[in-house]
Structure formats: structure tokens, C-alpha cells
């Protein structure tokens with residue numbers, strides 16, 4: 001769109017139209033709803049004693065690693081993408097590139113941190 | 124609050140003449156109710172014609188058709204010719220130009236950007252093929268799908284009420300997009316691809332945060348949020 005696409009918009013990268021980001025904000029939101037309810041139910045309502053023994057045993061199993069990693073990926077995607085949407089709402093200068101880059105780095109750092117915490121855990 | 128002939132109401136009106144005034148200010152005018160159910164526009168006319176000819180505002184049809192008198196009355200965007208003074212349940216009406224639009228003078232706003240955004244969605248039927256037979260017929264059912272879309276009078280009340288429109292100067296806004304939907308869902312139109320392309324954009328349908336202000340603002344009781352949702356669905360349907 002000649003009229004709308006400003007200088008900054010041309011450097012948006014592949015998610016240019018915003019369609020994919022919009023859709024996956026909803027998909028990840030729905031996934032979070034399911035995962036969060038699961039998380040609450042398992043942690044607080046199953047009556048299982050929460051101490052180091054049970055928790056570390058759980059964290060060492062492949063199934064739980066998968067659950068936790070999925071949770072982290074969706075939460076990170078949803079949170080960071082949500083911040084991207086807020087940036088698109090309010091930042092219309094070159095600062096947009098800075099802020100988006102900043103939150104890309106924050107997202108990747110947290111993802112790496114989560115992966116090296118969850119994956120090698122042996123109990 | 125029932126108002127009767129002879130009652131008095133105060134109009135507190137936003138005044139600003141950039142050639143004379145350093146800053147905008149509010150001026151109080153007394154308006155006399157001269158008939159039951161008197162409209163705000165009639166009150167403005169009374170002020171302009173009898174008290175202060177310098178008061179500036181747009182109006183034309185005085186019956187909710189031309190869309191020229193969009194303004195903010197006691198915090199709500201509407202067209203003054205469709206607003207009964209007594210419906211505000213107050214002795215004082217605070218009248219301001221449409222929020223988020225550049226002000227030219229008093230209640231008159233600059234609509235250039237608003238209309239440029241309207242033109243972006245190509246608000247006219249696009250023909251690619253000659254009509255089958257003598258004319259382009261449309262079934263009654265297909266015509267009915269345009270109800271709630273075609274009635275827009277371009278008053279700007281919706282876009283001016285939208286926080287996304289305030290925040291993003293490039294956001295097309297609810298008005299342009301309900302008009303996009305009016306043509307996309309018209310069975311006679313053959314330009315929906317280019318129209319959807321125009322709104323499939325971070326400044327188009329994906330910038331709407333379903334805040335719903337546009338619905339409460341629309342004096343024609345249209346639902347731009349729903350129209351934007353229809354466009355989003357149509358784009359997703361065609362992509363996936």
C-alpha cells in the first residue's frame with residue numbers, strides 16, 4: 001500500500017502483513033489457557049505432596065520436560081509477540097526497530113535459559 | 124430528563140480560531156428549548172443565528188444522512204442532528220470537535236487523512252468482466268448481506284472514538300474498513316482481492332484490538348468491529 005507503508009514498515013521482515021502474528025497470538029493464547037489450567041490443576045488440586053523429591057522426579061521425566069518446554073515456548077511467544085503488538089501500536093519512528101530488536105534478544109535469552117534449565121535436568 | 128418549551132440549557136462549546144486565539148477555550152451559551160425533542164444541531168443553529176455568528180461547525184442535511192456534523196457531546200461522539208438535547212439528562216452540554224482529528228476551527232476538523240484512508244479501500248464497485256446480460260442482478264438474500272454495512276455516512280464518529288486510531292496515525296480505522304467490507308461482501312464486486320490486500324496490513328484489520336468503542340459511537344448503529352472481523356475471517360479463509 002503506497003499510502004500506508006512508511007519507511008519503518010518496509011523493514012518489518014517476513015511478518016509484514018501482521019496476519020500470522022495476529023492469528024498465532026490467538027492460537028498461543030488458547031494454548032496458554034489449556035496449559036495454565038493444566039498447570040494449576042496438577043500443582044494445586046491433585047493433592048500430591050509438593051516437595052523436592054516429587055518435583056525433581058517429575059522434572060527429570062521426558063514427558064514433563066516436553067510439557068514445560070511447550071509451556072515456555074507458548075508463553076514466551078505470546079508475551080513477546082504481545083509486546084511487539086504494543087510497539088506497533090505506539091512506536092512509529094526508528095525506535096521501533098530498536099525495541100523490536102531488544103525484545104527479540106530478551107525472548108531468545110529466556111528461551112536459551114529455559115532450555116538449559118529444563119532439558120539436562122536429572123534430579 | 125424531560126425538557127419543555129421555554130426551558131434553558133447551557134452549551135459549553137470548544138472554541139478555537141488558530142488565527143486569533145493562542146489556545147483553545149470553552150464558551151458558554153444559553154439555548155432555549157423551542158420544541159419538544161429539540162436536537163443539539165437546532166441549538167447550535169440558534170446560537171449561530173441569534174447570538175454569535177462566529178461559531179463554526181459543519182452541517183448540511185440535518186437528518187443523519189450527510190455525515191458532516193460529527194462531534195463529541197458530553198463525552199460521546201455522534202452527529203448533532205440525530206441527538207436530542209434532553210437525552211443527555213443534563214442542563215449542561217459540553218460540545219467538542221471529534222477527538223483525534225486535527226482541528227481547523229471550533230468544531231470543524233480536518234477530514235483529509237480520514238478520507239485518504241477511505242480511498243485506500245477503493246470504495247466503489249470494481250468490474251473485471253462485462254455484466255452478464257443487461258445488468259448485474261443481485262438476489263434479495265445477497266443484497267441483505269450488505270445491511271449494516273452500506274448505511275455508513277462517513278461521519279467519522281467511529282474512527283475518532285478508536286484508541287487504536289489515536290495511537291497509530293496510519294491505522295485505517297473502523298470507518299474505512301466497514302466500507303471495505305461493504306464492497307468485499309457485495310456479490311457484484313470483482314475487486315475483493317485488491318481490497319483485502321489493502322486491509323491485510325499491520326495498519327489494517329490486524330491493528331483492531333476489539334475495544335468496541337466504534338460500535339457505541341456510530342450514530343447509524345452500525346457495527347464496524349463485526350465488519351473488521353468479517354474481513355479478518357475472509358483473509359484467513361483465503362490464505363489457509
Ligand code: HEM
Pocket residue numbers: 025026028029030032033036075078079081082083085086331332333
Ligand atoms: C489465559 C491465557 C491467555 C489468553 C487466552 C490470552 C489471550 C490474548 C489475546 C487474544 C490477545 C490479543 C489482544 C488484542 O489483540 O487486542 C493477547 C494479548 C497479549 N497477551 Fe495474552 N493471553 C493469555 C495469557 C497471557 C500471559 C500469561 C501473558 C504474559 C506472558 C500474556 C501477555 C499478553 C500481551 C503482552 C499481549 C499484548 C497486549 C495487547 O495486545 O493488548 N497473555 N492475549
Ligand code: SF4
Pocket residue numbers: 284285286287288296297330331332333334335336337338347348351
Ligand atoms: S473495535 Fe477495533 S476499530 Fe473499533 S474502536 Fe476498537 S480497535 Fe477501533
Ligand code: SF4
Pocket residue numbers: 274275276277278279280281282297298301340341342343344345347
Ligand atoms: S461506521 Fe458509523 S460512525 Fe463510522 S463513519 Fe460510518 S456512520 Fe459514522
Ligand code: FES
Pocket residue numbers: 181182183184185186187188189190191192202203204205276
Ligand atoms: S447534518 Fe447531515 S448528518 Fe447531521
